[in-house]
Amino acid sequence: MPSIVVEDASIEFLVYKYQKVSFKEYIVRGLFRKSLNPPVKIRALSRINFTAQEGERIGVIGHNGAGKSTLLKMLAGIYPPTQGRCHVEGRICSLFDITLGFEPEASGWENIVYRSYLQGETPATLRDKIEAIAAFSELGEFLSLPVRNYSAGMRMRLAFSIATAANPEILLIDEVLAVGDMAFQQKARARMRELMSASRLMVLVSHDLNTIRETCNRVLWLRRGEIVMAGPSESVIEAYTQAMAERAHAQPARAA
């Protein structure tokens, strides 16, 4: 049975202020015996606790930089927690950063095969799906060409067609994807809806509160890496919108 258990999990990133240290900086900082490029700690998630079981549809909301994508990446196993524990049981499909990691010199067909294997397909299961993936992408003859020749939209179509062909137990989605042109977007939205209703556990990050309201039964509201509130979608969204309204109201007053 798919499940998620997150216990006291935190994630910290160490970032360096400068990508390169200029000669001037080298001299000035050397003069004052300061470290040339000291690392800065960014605490993206702080002591997160939550569990999710089969049948749950969890929405994650919050301001820019609140830690939503980091939470999703932790669940996908991309960022392990630097403290605490994150245990996810079940086959995962991650719908974010989907165009990363294509083999540019390989053809569209070859990329379908490589990626599908990474998603857990076997030669036997892929045999039944490969034509459907190709047809959904509508890339036709282009599938025989190296992916480096594709436009950004074509790459997105291919990535989306492959990623959504999996039958995951756990679906992790960051924002609603804008994929390809208008006609393809309609098709993609329908495919997303099918996937969402077929998945047994879903976590959706979005700024679109209507989408969250329509799709999720539980919501986590994050602020500066912490959970401010967790509970039934309607009550968390209401509290969040109220906090946003108060904030918008307070800002002009402060500026005045």
Ligand SMILES: Nc1ncnc2c1ncn2[C@@H]1O[C@H](COP(=O)(O)OP(=O)(O)OP(=O)(O)O)[C@@H](O)[C@H]1O
């Ligand atoms: N790979 C990384 N290296 C360093 N810092 C990072 C990294 N990824 C995220 N952060 C930092 O972690 C914090 C949370 O970022 P995150 O992308 O999770 O926020 P978010 O809520 O998804 O924001 P948005 O709504 O803008 O997409 C930010 O301060 C960000 O700068």
